[in-house]
Amino acid sequence: MSKLSFATSARSAVGLVRSGNEDSGLASAHLVAVADGMGGHAAGEVASNIAITTFAELSEVFTNPEIDPESADDLYLHSFHTIDQNIKSAVDERPELAGMGTTLTSLFLREDSVALLHIGDSRAYRLRGNSFDQLSVDHTVIQELLDQRAISESDVATHPQRSILTQVLMGEGNLDLPLPIFEVKVKDRYLLCSDGLSSVLTEKEIKSLIKGRDRDEAVTALIDATYINGAPDNVTVVIADLVENDQPNHVQKIGAAE
Amino acid sequence: MNSLLGSRYLLGQMIGTGGMADVYIAQDQRLAREVAVKILRSDLARDPAFVARFRKEAKAAAGLNHPGIVAVYDSGEEPAPYIVMELVSGQTLREVIRQGERLPLNRALEIAEGILAGLEYSHARHIVHRDIKPANVMITDKGDVKVMDFGIARAMDDLGVTLTSTWNVVGTAQYLSPEQAVGELADSRSDIYSTSCLLFELLTGQPPFTGETPVSIAFQHASSTAPLVRTIKNDLPADIETVLAVALSKKPEDRYQSAQAMLDDIAKVRLGKEVTTKVVGKPFLTRRSTLILGGSFLAAIALSVTGLLMSGNDKNSGEMLPNVVGLSEEMARALLANYSVTIKRAHDGAIPKNRVASQQPLATMRAISGSVVILTVSDGPGDALVPDNLIGMSLIDARSALTAVGLLVSQTIASPSNQPQGTVLEVSPPVGSIATAGSSVILTIASGEVTVPNLIGIEAIQAKTLLIQAGFLINEFYDFDSTQPEGLVIRQAPDAETAQTIGQSVTITINKLP
Numbered sequence: 001m002s003k004l005s006f007a008t009s010a011r012s013a014v015g016l017v018r019s020g021n022e023d024s025g026l027a028s029a030h031l032v033a034v035a036d037g038m039g040g041h042a043a044g045e046v047a048s049n050i051a052i053t054t055f056a057e058l059s060e061v062f063t064n065p066e067i068d069p070e071s072a073d074d075l076y077l078h079s080f081h082t083i084d085q086n087i088k089s090a091v092d093e094r095p096e097l098a099g100m101g102t103t104l105t106s107l108f109l110r111e112d113s114v115a116l117l118h119i120g121d122s123r124a125y126r127l128r129g130n131s132f133d134q135l136s137v138d139h140t141v142i143q144e145l146l147d148q149r150a151i152s153e154s155d156v157a158t159h160p161q162r163s164i165l166t167q168v169l170m171g172e173g174n175l176d177l178p179l180p181i182f183e184v185k186v187k188d189r190y191l192l193c194s195d196g197l198s199s200v201l202t203e204k205e206i207k208s209l210i211k212g213r214d215r216d217e218a219v220t221a222l223i224d225a226t227y228i229n230g231a232p233d234n235v236t237v238v239i240a241d242l243v244e245n246d247q248p249n250h251v252q253k254i255g256a257a258e
Numbered sequence: 259m260n261s262l263l264g265s266r267y268l269l270g271q272m273i274g275t276g277g278m279a280d281v282y283i284a285q286d287q288r289l290a291r292e293v294a295v296k297i298l299r300s301d302l303a304r305d306p307a308f309v310a311r312f313r314k315e316a317k318a319a320a321g322l323n324h325p326g327i328v329a330v331y332d333s334g335e336e337p338a339p340y341i342v343m344e345l346v347s348g349q350t351l352r353e354v355i356r357q358g359e360r361l362p363l364n365r366a367l368e369i370a371e372g373i374l375a376g377l378e379y380s381h382a383r384h385i386v387h388r389d390i391k392p393a394n395v396m397i398t399d400k401g402d403v404k405v406m407d408f409g410i411a412r413a414m415d416d417l418g419v420t421l422t423s424t425w426n427v428v429g430t431a432q433y434l435s436p437e438q439a440v441g442e443l444a445d446s447r448s449d450i451y452s453t454s455c456l457l458f459e460l461l462t463g464q465p466p467f468t469g470e471t472p473v474s475i476a477f478q479h480a481s482s483t484a485p486l487v488r489t490i491k492n493d494l495p496a497d498i499e500t501v502l503a504v505a506l507s508k509k510p511e512d513r514y515q516s517a518q519a520m521l522d523d524i525a526k527v528r529l530g531k532e533v534t535t536k537v538v539g540k541p542f543l544t545r546r547s548t549l550i551l552g553g554s555f556l557a558a559i560a561l562s563v564t565g566l567l568m569s570g571n572d573k574n575s576g577e578m579l580p581n582v583v584g585l586s587e588e589m590a591r592a593l594l595a596n597y598s599v600t601i602k603r604a605h606d607g608a609i610p611k612n613r614v615a616s617q618q619p620l621a622t623m624r625a626i627s628g629s630v631v632i633l634t635v636s637d638g639p640g641d642a643l644v645p646d647n648l649i650g651m652s653l654i655d656a657r658s659a660l661t662a663v664g665l666l667v668s669q670t671i672a673s674p675s676n677q678p679q680g681t682v683l684e685v686s687p688p689v690g691s692i693a694t695a696g697s698s699v700i701l702t703i704a705s706g707e708v709t710v711p712n713l714i715g716i717e718a719i720q721a722k723t724l725l726i727q728a729g730f731l732i733n734e735f736y737d738f739d740s741t742q743p744e745g746l747v748i749r750q751a752p753d754a755e756t757a758q759t760i761g762q763s764v765t766i767t768i769n770k771l772p
Contacts, residue, residue, distance in 0.1 A: 014664045016696045019605045019640035039618060096632070099619035151482070201719060204745070208717040220658070225723045227661050228732075 004184065005029045005247040006109055006240035009215040012255030013223050015196055015231035023194045023236035024048035024102075024257035026056055029247040030063040030109045032240045034122045036194040037256065038168070039100030045256040047087055047102035051169060052257035054083045055106065059251070062108070069110060076108050077179050080117060080169065088171030101170030105136055105192055107240065114190070116180050120168050123198050125206070126182070127189040132207040135182060139167035188242040189215070193222070196235030200226055215239045262287070264334040267295055267342060279312070283345060286331075293331060294345045303338040316341045318385050319408040326376030328396060328406035343406070347399045351456075352392035359463055363494065366460035367524055369395070372403025373453050374524075378517035380408060381446040388444045390452035391433040392459075431475040432465040436508045439476040447510035450520060454505035461498065462490040466506060483508070497526065497533040504535050512538035576626035582614050587635055590614045597631045605640025605695070612636065639695045646690040653680040653703055653729045653760070660699055668698030670731065670761035672705035679706020680729050680760050703729070703761055710764055712754035713747045718768045721747045725764050733765040742769045 008027035014020065022037040022044030033055055037048030061067065062075035083104065091097050103120025116124055116135055124136040137143060144166065145151045169175075191210060198206070201222075209225055210218040219237050226235045236255050262268055267284040273294070274281040284295040298312045316333035319341075323329060332342035351369065355361065361369070373395060377387065387394075387408050396404040431439070433455040435448035459465045466485060467478040484506040488499045501523045507513045514520040514535070523533050579597075582590035591599055604615065615636040619625055642664045648656050657667050675683055684702035687693050708728055713721040722732050739748050749767035752758055 013662050016661070016664055016666055017639075019664070019695055039616065043618065096618070099617075151478070205717055205719040208720040209723060220654075221720075221723045221727070223661065224657070224726055225719045227666065228719065228722045228726060231661070 003244075003246050004109060004112065004186070005243055005245065006032060006190070007215065007243045007247050008032060008238060008240045008252070009219045010236075010238040010252055010254050011219050011223055012234065012236040012258075013226075013231070015234050016227065017230075017232045018234050020045060021234045021255050022048055023196065023234040024052040024253065024255040025192070025236045025238050026052045026059075026106075026251065026253055026257070027238050027240065028056075028059065028063070028251040029249050031055070031059045031106065032190065032192055032238045033104060033106035034192040034194055034236050034238055035102045035104045035255075035257075036120065036122050036196075036234070036236070037100065037102040038165075039097070039170075043097045043100035044102070046090060046097055047100040047169070049256045050086050050090060051083050051102045051104050052253055052255075054086050055079055055104075056251050056253060056257075058082060063249075072108075072110065073115060073179065076115060076117060077177070080104065080119065080175055080177060081173075084169050084171055084173055084175055087169060088173065091171055099170070101168040103165070103194070104169055107135075107190055107192065109184070109240075109242075110181075113181050113183050116182065117177060119175070119177060120165055121198075122192065122194050125191040125193075125203075127191070127207065127210060128185060128187075130211075132203065132211075134203065135180070140165055184242050186242055186244050190240040190242070192238040192240075194234060194236040196231070196233035197222060197226055197237055200229040200232065200235075210239065215241055263295060263297075263340060264332070264336070266332075267293065269295060279341075284342070286342070292345045294343045296341045296343060298339040300338055309339055312339045312341075321383065322380055322385065322408060324376055324379040325402070326372055326404060327380065327408065328404045330408075346396045346404055346406075348397050348404075350393050351395040351397055354397050355392060355460065360491070361460045363461065363498070364528070366457060367498075367528060369397070369403050369460060370453060370457040371521060371524055373405055373456070374450075374517040374521050376403070376405040377446070377449050377453065378521065381449070381517060386444055386446055387449045387452075388438070389433075390449050390456060392456060395456070431479065432459075432467065434476055434479050435510075436480045437510060439480040445510065446517070447513050447515065450505055450514050450517060451507075451510075453517075453520075454502055458484070458487060458502055458506070461494060462487055464490065480508075495527060495530075497523075497531075500533045500535065500537065501527060503537040507538060509538075576624040576629070579617070579619060579625050579631065582617055582633065585614050586612065587614065587633070590617075590633055594631050594633075596627045597625060597629060600630055600632045602632060602634045603637050604634050605637050610636060611638035639697075641692045642695040642697075644685060644687055644689050644691050644693055644699065648682050648685050648689050648701075650677075651682050652678075653682065653701065654727055656682045656685075656701060657726070664695040665693060666696070666698045667701055669700045670729065671700065671702045672759050672761040673702050675704035677704040679704050679708065701761075706760050707757040708760045710750070710752050710754055710756050710758050713750045713764075713766055714754070715742075715746055715748075718745055718747055718766070721750075721766055725766075729760040730758070731761065731763045733763040735765065735767045736770040737767050738772045739769050744769050744771060 006029055010025050010027040012021060012023050012025055024035045026033040033052060035048035035051040037044030039047060058075065058079040062072045103122045105118045105122040105124050107114045107116055107124055118124065118136040119139060121138045121140050123134060126133050126135055189210065209221045213221055219239055222237045223235060266288050267286055270283040270285065272280055272282050279296045279298050281294055281296045284293050286293050303309060316330065319330040328346055329344040330341055334340055373390065380387065385408060387405065389407065394405060394407045396406055398404060433452040435444060435451040438444050438448055455465055467475050486499050487494050487502055505513050505520055523535055526533050580593050582593055587601065613636055614633050616634045618632045625631065645659045645663060648659060660667060673683055681704040682701055683704060686700045711724050711728060725732050737748065742748050746769050747766045748769045751765045
């Protein structure tokens with residue numbers, strides 16, 4: 001098989017209600033990520049920026065084709081611990097940032113599969129042909145309630161407490177994350193987004209907006225649709241198309257990490 | 259233990275143990291009668307919060323003298339806090355009803371009447387039970403009903419302690435009223451709600467809400483409408499369904515306002531008379547009140563989570579902080595009375611002016627009493643700078659640039675020009691000026707004709723996005739066509755492929771259930 005890459009398009013916007021952007025994102029030929037910071041205005045920006053900046057630095061190592069795949073996976077998985085550590089150090093240095101945290105959802109393209117590393121309520125979706133699937137599972141109270149069948153899917157969209165997180169990177173060092181692996185197919189389209197998108201558009205709507213458009217247009221359509229619905233939060237989207245050629249190894253950082 | 263308590267009560271056999279206390283049979287040496295003595299568990303007797311709660315319980319219940327209430331005779335503190343009570347020969351309702359089993363309608367109503375009679379008496383004396391549940395209802399050997407454990411007194415200021423301990427120790431949220439679930443004070447109508455949960459269970463074999471954790475059950479009490487009993491057991495009379503629907507209303511003001519009012523309606527059910535009380539059924543968490551309630555609800559959830567976590571951990575690292583985001587500064591300060599609160603102010607479009615926009619450390623973080631909690635209070639929406647490079651941009655780029663800084667295009671005016679159609683000619687408010695974040699901007703653009711896209715049969719959001727991107731404004735209507743899937747566009751005007759001036763409105767009709 002010839003070499004697979006991500007061809008990406010990414011954008012982050014403040015939205016119509018927030019006064020600053022606490023989201024960050026990253027797009028490159030082998031790694032895409034979205035982080036949604038929280039903890040007061042400045043602190044949220046700092047946290048998501050730390051996540052993406054640290055990730056970008058580490059990715060130079062684990063996306064290096066000369067590294068053997070197992071070590072690459074280890075380094076990838078370990079990068080979340082490094083980010084967590086860096087958040088802790090930042091708080092130690094600047095106590096006013098105490099309590100800050102960030103979500104982080106990322107896909108790492110290996111030889112013929114993607115590895116999903118995920119914490120919080122940002123999301124990873126895959127469009128393959130006509131099927132659109134959420135690959136990540138939210139770390140939210142709502143998701144726990146859904147898992148327990150205490151509420152139904154139809155209650156979620158309107159539930160006032162839908163964004164209480166159960167897990168987040170906040171320098172507490174107690175991470176034990178799985179690393180699910182998904183086989184890839186050429187022409188797969190991956191979408192990473194912050195909850196600024198997934199909380200205002202349904203899965204069906206998101207699918208209708210990214211299907212059949214080229215990726216730049218799809219990103220624009222998603223952001224525009226979010227604004228049509230009032231854009232109550234920062235919104236960040238990264239679209240990664242799986243292509244069979246080498247994409248330039250350029251790392252694009254957006255949002256607070258830009 | 260075999261000693262004379264308060265130089266008067268000779269302790270005998272232990273007959274029960276609860277979350278907080280152990281219960282013994284004892285001989286009252288002075289009055290030569292058998293009594294029950296409830297002694298606070300020794301591990302809890304060292305915790306001042308529990309001792310205070312136990313003392314309040316004793317004091318509240320001591321004045322109650324009613325056949326439907328287990329009488330409290332005496333109380334004391336040495337060697338551990340204790341309460342001396344009437345010895346009732348019988349079982350608790352929890353032992354009587356096995357899970358999943360129903361009671362005959364008349365017996366279930368009798369038990370509810372027994373509880374309500376006791377409540378009517380105590381409520382008249384301004385004593386709220388706050389914790390009606392099967393384990394607190396005795397069924398005597400003769401079949402009479404007696405309510406016990408009155409007044410788990412809960413003041414706003416010890417909310418944290420009691421919620422935590424209630425859920426931690428008692429471990430049930432199945433009979434919790436919505437207002438208690440969101441951390442608000444219970445009143446007599448909370449008891450009516452809890453009694454109704456219990457009656458619901460007697461009639462159907464299951465409480466109105468079930469779930470694996472107290473948190474998920476509490477969530478449902480606060481936000482989901484209770485099922486109608488006849489959807490579970492369709493052989494029940496319609497009128498009892500009405501009585502329960504009223505009594506299980508989310509808002510206390512929509513319920514029976516007294517135990518007697520509910521007793522009156524139950525009497526009608528028994529006589530086969532029509533119940534005329536109306537169900538109001540307003541949702542408890544309305545959109546408008548979400549923020550305010552949301553805050554305290556989060557506090558309750560946070561605290562309940564604390565309770566769950568703390569059951570296995572030590573508590574030396576401080577209490578978990580409640581969530582105060584969305585609350586007024588005053589309310590937040592009250593909830594954080596044990597901490598040193600610092601206030602900052604900042605713009606925030608999501609949180610109304612003068613309410614807490616963020617807190618540090620975050621809710622559910624542990625913080626030691628007296629430590630600093632920084633609250634950022636919203637100054638309302640901030641300012642946005644109208645980008646100064648808008649003139650000459652295409653409509654689509656201008657919209658992106660505006661949305662990126664938090665502004666919205668509300669109107670486009672087409673004006674003849676030699677520029678390509680859709681080019682931005684003028685901006686109001688003008689470029690470089692300061693506007694309120696989230697406010698709208700009017701663009702004047704070069705006129706020209708644009709082909710209206712076909713929108714019929716596509717997702718509404720898809721259609722709107724296409725229109726906005728083509729340079730049109732949206733006029734949105736709803737109608738219902740049962741032959742078409744919901745959420746799709748079923749009509750549009752003007753028709754697809756017609757030419758329309760850029761910046762004009764296109765009307766779409768979206769299929770929506772009436």
